[in-house]
Amino acid sequence: MIKASGVTKKVNTSEGPLVILEGIDLEINQGESVAIVGASGSGKTTLLSLLAGLDSPSSGTITIGDRYEITQMSEAERAEVRGEMIGFVFQTFQLLGSLTALENVMLPSELRGDASAAKVARDLLGRVGLEHRTGHYPRQLSGGEQQRVAIARAFASDPSVLFADEPTGNLDANTGAKVIDLLFELNADFGTTLVLVTHDARLAARCDRQLLIEAGKHLPEPQSPARVEARG
């Protein structure tokens, strides 16, 4: 489903070039859920951006859905791929403040020109338990509610892959747990491949596999108890 080979990301800083990621090779299968874990500043969010086509690597290739080598694409082409097969959930929710919950969820379908955008959005908001909040603006919703809207929006385009960046980072433990339940539930229903970045060990533990990034490098197959547990 997702394949990265020799992915390296360097940026130029005032103190010379800085290597953020170096020689990352990985493969993520269809329907698999993978947690990218590591210390702050290890490069895991950068890796997520690259895999999702939000950024381009300095070298290496990334292929999504066996068809799209996004590292060879222009920004416009990558945007089309994102629209077609990728969904996002962010730590800071990233809802458009000027649109209602319903309008936010309608966005991906609208961008694809889908005439049934409103119906799909209403259904999804029902799925995340916000059918009574469709006309509310993000600032009128709590953090947990905003993240549920964001999850509904992520599934609105029926994506093949869902990328989540610290989806519970801004939520308390209780709310976070509910949001995660919802995320995994929908993920299972839609058969989506899930790639998430997290500091939360419990969240990471619910994934099929964990990729440990340290100082920009992918450490080979961390045999963490979480993984054993997940398999067991």
Added chain:
Amino acid sequence: MALAIRLLLRDLRSGELSLLLASLVIAVGTVTTITLFVDRLQQALLLESSSFIAADKVIASSRPVPDSITESAERLGLQSSQTLSFLSMAFSAERAQLAAVKAVDDRYPLRGKLIVADAPFGEGRVESSGPRSGEIWMESRLFPSLDIALGESVDIGALTLPTRRVLLKEPDRGGGFDTVAPRIVMNLADVPGTEIVQPGSRVTYRYLFAGDADALMAWEAEIKQDLPPDTRIYGVKEGAEEIGEALSKAERFLLLGGLLGVILAGVAIALAANRYAFRHFDHVAILKTLGATPARIDQVYLSIFVGLGVSATLLGALLGYMTQAGVSQILAPLLPVSLPQPSLWPILLGLSTGMVCLLAFALPPLLALRNIEPQRVIRRDLVGAEPSAMLAYGFGGGGTFGLMWWYSQDLWLTSLLFVGSLAAVALLGLVALLLIRSSRQVGLQAGSAWRLAIAGLRRRQFQSALQILAFGLALMLLLTLYLVRTSLLDEWRNQIPEDAPNHFAMNILAEERVAIRDFLTAGKVPVTPDYPMIRGRITQHNGIAIEAKQFQSGEERSAPRMSSTRNLTAIASLPNDNKILEGAWFGADAGFEVSVESEFARSNQLALGDELIFEIEGRPLTTVITSIRSVAWDNLQPNFYLIFSPEVLTDFPSTFMTSFYLQSDQKQLLSDLLRKFPTMTVLEVDALIEQIQTIVGQVTLAVEFMLVLILLSGAMVLLASIQASLDERMQQFAILRTLGASNRLVRLSLALEFAVLGGFAGLLATLGAEATVYGLEREIFDLTYTPTPLLWLVGPVIGAVLISAVGMLATRKVLDQPPVAVLRSLG
């Protein structure tokens, strides 16, 4: 498209677009209002001032012009009329007097009115056309001169005609001093009966035309080549120098105001659009992660742009139309003329201004949105490729220049203002940055609120400098407009002071000089010193006979010609309102020297040191040009193209001229004066002065109105630039409040910050305004520049008070909210 509409509507509802929309509406509204009002006023003024020449266009010639000229006018739907002027002796039973006879047809006058009375120096009333065949009308002063009463007859040539009316005012008499003899008006049909006009007689044919401006232009282009070489064609501006100058300056001022309005509106739009774009960075990043391509982003924001542009422009044009209609309604009782209906083009101009402003100022930041990196959803510090500075500045600069040029139709005025503004922006930007940096000294020593304020300014030193620049520019333009307006109004007020001489006495015989002065002084009438006047003409220029100098056909037709017989004088001191441009005024030991008016010198290719030979009273007089001077033709004083040094005319039998101020209740004195000294001629210009003061009053009103509108645009810029910096300020103050800073401290430091910004901006504005006013008054308005030292104090104070007031007003609501709400709304 649906998404674009939803975003647009939503942004409108939430107030995101309010400022951009308001800036646009005001830009379009201001330009439309000004152009509409000026258009109507201009039409009214032209109509009113056309009465100075009794027509819109006049052809003057010493011979009849070909019939094709009047036929062409008729075909184009123009009205036409004809007059014939000549000098002739008028005889009563006892006396004779040289009179300036004007014969008019039944359609005369095409513009303006004849004012007549039923007794000499009596109360006037309006007559719509001239005397019928078989009667004459005479000026008041002719009755005592000829010693007759109204109704008695006068001989003109072979014809004896009864006097039916006393002529008080004819529209095209003007203030010129060529026709100093008293006026008799008769019907054109009676002229053959007088047997005065024979081949070779010195007569002036005037053909008067009036009608639609476009038709007049078409007609003028059509007949230009049919005009005989010695004819002159002129309109109001060339024909009525007394008001032509005031009219041109007023037009230029209104134009300048409109231009400044466009610049101000542009700056406001640019600021508002930038803020709008900036606040949409996150939106675009999210849309991109959701699959929107850069082309899609363009499509969404261009749709918003077009929707906004169309609605704002229409709204602005409507607002402009309503404002000018309202203003015209309110001003109607004050205006002595009724305003004609506005034409359509000002509305078109307003509409295009809106779209061009939007294109030039709002498009670049919106187009730059396509470059926002989608990664911004994760890393907020990422902006993406900056909007191309060259593109943005190129658009803004090009758009402004194009609009200014189109609007003013004057490349010189546009370039001067444009380059001036650019230089000002560069210089002022640098000074603003220096000022911000120097504020550190103050900040370190001052109290807590000061420290906060200065720290805020310094932390955002680049933005602060930009803001000072925007405030400064707006204030500068407003100050400039105010200063030019003040000079202009002063000049108009001084042009004809309250007690300026309103009567001119000519043909005073040398032996009567003292007696006349004593007579007037006894009647408590203030009299100016007298000076000689004699008629003569130039016969040779640098040894070449004037007749040999052929006039170029069609060229310089309205310029003064060297070959004409002119009034000449000799004066020891330079007359008021004359300025030496080249050479020097006569010294104490001046020989046979002459001073030439600059326009006369230019059109006849005369230069310093040239030799001119005159013929005066049949005798030649050789002189050398020792100075070229400018003359204020609009001051209603006797002005001369040619002035000799004092001794030159001593041997010639010249008469003398003087002027005096007569109040309206002293007219009887005039009658007595003329009865006692029948050979002298008195020219009454009091009615003309009144007419000019009326027109100047109207123009003044327009100028003041314009100032108010521009102030409104200026306020919009201030608001836009304050809004632009609001988010960051609010965040900072919300954090401070969260940390326990008192509301008072936050308000005080914010007020101080705005005051410092405003003070600096005021200082820059003063600097810029003084420089711009200097340039404008010298180059464009031909005014004398006087520095305004008080402004250096008032400018910064106005800036500080204005900006802190507007700033505090704009931030009042937010400051009252709990800090968490502020932080949350800022995301």
